[in-house]
Amino acid sequence: MKTDKNKITMKKILIILNICIMTNIASCAQSNSTDTIISNSLIGKTYLAEVEVIYGKMLGGGFIKTKYCYLRFEKDSVEITHQQIYESSIYDEVNKSEKSESKTYQWKLQNEEIIIENFNDYGQLSFRDFQINGKDIFGNDLIFQVINIPVDEYKHIEDEIQK
Secondary structure (H helix, E strand, C coil): CHHHHHHHHHHHHHHHHHHHHHHHHHHHHHHHHHHHHHHHHHCCCEEEEEEEEEEEEECCEEEEEEEEEEEEECCCEEEEEEEEEEEEEECCEEEEEEEEEEEEEEEEEECCEEEECCCCCCCCEEEECCEEEEECCCCCEEEEEEECCCHHHHHHHHHHHHC
């Protein structure tokens, strides 16, 4: 009689253990599936954010300096380009200059977080609502929005995420 109770208890333990393992596998599959969908939403696309704006007024005019950051994603790398545009106007004389600097980094996606190796200028980057979210140097929200993407592609991505 005692062995029958032990067998039943052992069966219950095995069933519970099996349920726990299957739940964990399903959870991992869901996470990997979401990362794959997000990764496909990034590859081949460029995201843009205005990261800094400085302006000032001077006698007879003023200036504005705007800094943009472009993130161009490929399968295993991301090209990060900072573009700075400086415009000034003094006594109706307008000057404009531009400066760009690019560097390529390795990247990966882990639990919906975009990890760029050796680059952390904008904090922890995450992808949600079809945009990349980070922080500027003051801790304010920084939003990178995709540029040059067909509208019907948004609908396809949204449908995949909701599955």
